[in-house]
Amino acid sequence: MESRRCSPQIIRTWWNDLVKFGFKTLPSEESSALAPTSNPNQAKSVEDFVAYDPYSGELGDLEHTVVDELPCGYKTIRLEDETILEGTWRKGLREGKGLIRGGYLQIGPQIQAITGIYRHGVLQGLGKVFLESGICLEGQFRQGFLHGPVCGYNPRGSLVFVGCFDGGRPIGIAWKWLEGDGFLYGRLDRSGEFTGSNIAYLYPDLVTCLIGEFANGQLVQGRESKIQDAHMHKELLKLRFHEPRGPTFMLWKSTLTEIRVPPLQEDLYEKKYVEVRDSQLPGAGDGLFAKVPLTQGATVAFYNGIRVRPNDTPPFQSRDYEIYVDWNKPGSKSDYMDLPPEFISIENYRASLGHKINHSFAPNCAWDVVEHPVFGRIPRIVTLRDIEPNEELTCHYKIDMEEAVLRDNLAWYVAQWGKLSQSMQDTQKMSEE
Incomplete structure (x- = not known):
């Protein structure tokens, strides 16, 4: 089968066709x-x-x-x-x-x-x-x-696996969708797991990838690569990759007391899309900015830090940078990530940049979740609309106002809400007049 240059759209179209129609040919x-x-x-x-x-x-x-x-x-x-x-x-x-x-x-x-x-x-x-x-x-x-081509679905009915079986056993190349719109790609071992060398994790842009050794679907060690070309074989999209290069990445999941990732080793995905500059918002300090045009729904940054589970006692008192992993299940139902004070500055920590996004009650981004090959399951930042280069990115922090008024460090949040409420009232009065 003839190989062709692989664009993200080729992968998305192939996957979406399987979602709609499944495999057309039978063994x-x-x-x-x-x-x-x-x-x-x-x-x-x-x-x-x-x-x-x-x-x-x-x-x-x-x-x-x-x-x-x-x-x-x-x-x-x-x-x-x-x-x-x-x-x-x-x-x-x-x-x-x-x-x-x-x-x-x-x-x-x-x-x-x-x-x-x-x-x-x-x-x-x-x-x-x-x-x-x-x-x-x-x-x-x-x-x-x-026997033959197989699709796998999660309990919600979403397609999450594509591969082939021969005599009841997995054979050849398989794809697995991961939370946050990344993919694992490679050969399954005899137990049906992504274990071995030359296995790739494709980031959500379907361009950036880590390729190397995985064990049971988790990164052991890998380096950056790019997709060289793709071809279709019996309705299964197969990829070839360029030679890996750059620094080695591993699965460095944080604990309650330790951020295990090398603090100055930049995420190979983030560095393509965002950068930290002085914020345009009054008194905000640093801000997160788009380096390139971003489309609506694009993943742009990740939020790594120490992982505080429900009922854990955090190792420091500051709560300025805590973000729930499951942002829609705050409180005792979700882990949250937080950064030690010494890691706030990008001079000391830039392995992830999500903590540099500032709050807005009219944001252009939102929180979501990703299964990241290096950090594990953490929050990600997704665009709510198309964004131009050099535009500052903002998220709604979703802090409960009853909690905010009781915390001195959130006085700015209460003040912003007050200004927004006053502006809305003034607008309503003008419309009534």
Whole structure:
């Protein structure tokens, strides 16, 4: 297949088409899958991810108990190993809708249940594999094995995984969407995880990427790279990357007492889009500014710091820079990030710049969340409209006014609200006159 230069729009269009239509082609009837085995415990080890129903055909001499049976003939059966089978048996073979869960499936990683259509006792055609993570894999089954292109959906029904299976096992390249609109890209290991070298994290712009070694989807070490080109192979978009360069990044998750990232190592994504200058807002000090044109919905900066979990006692008293990770669940329901006083200045800390964005009651940006390869799950800043170069970025801090009036360090926030309220009242009076 001919390779072509890869733009972000190519990736977005391909992904959005899968969201709307799924895969168009189905695997051929000739499957390379192994034949179903009468002794499924020999088919895989505890490390393997193998999506298949080992109990195809007749139950035969398997010890089982009928737990429930509906008038229509639909039965729930428990096997000796605690595996649950559901379906309608005709002449000893399952036909139509059926399910397998628990028991044997729990020998291997991740799988909770498999559902689909049975023909002559064998799972054939479209089926679903439900994982412990909450993701549901949808694809075609051949002779009881998941086989061919597969899409994975989260509990909200959003597409979060694309890959291929052969004989129930993941094979080749896979894509995984992460919270905050980044992607993992690379080959899965035998347990179905992004583990190994030459795995990439694509930042939300789908241009910037870290490529290197990952373990179970988490960065071990990687360096900056760029996508060289892309080509389509059996409806799966495959990428090639330029040689990595620049400093090494690792997963440096903060703790309650330590910011583990090298404080002066700039984030390779942020430095392309924003910079710190003197704010244009009165008395604000530093501000965060756009370096390039930014479109609505673009991720522009990240907020890393110490991580304070509910019921933790913070190591310092200042609360000037605390930002909840889940901004829509403040208080005891969310972790929050905060910066020690010595890290406020960019002379001492510029690994992330989100703390430099100033407040506005009419902001051009908003808080959201991202699964960042270096910082972990932290707040991100997203544009609310198109923004011109050199324009200052602002966010609504969403501080409860009842709390603000009780804190001396938030007097500026109360004053801004007072000015805005007065301006709104004056405007209303003028309109009434």
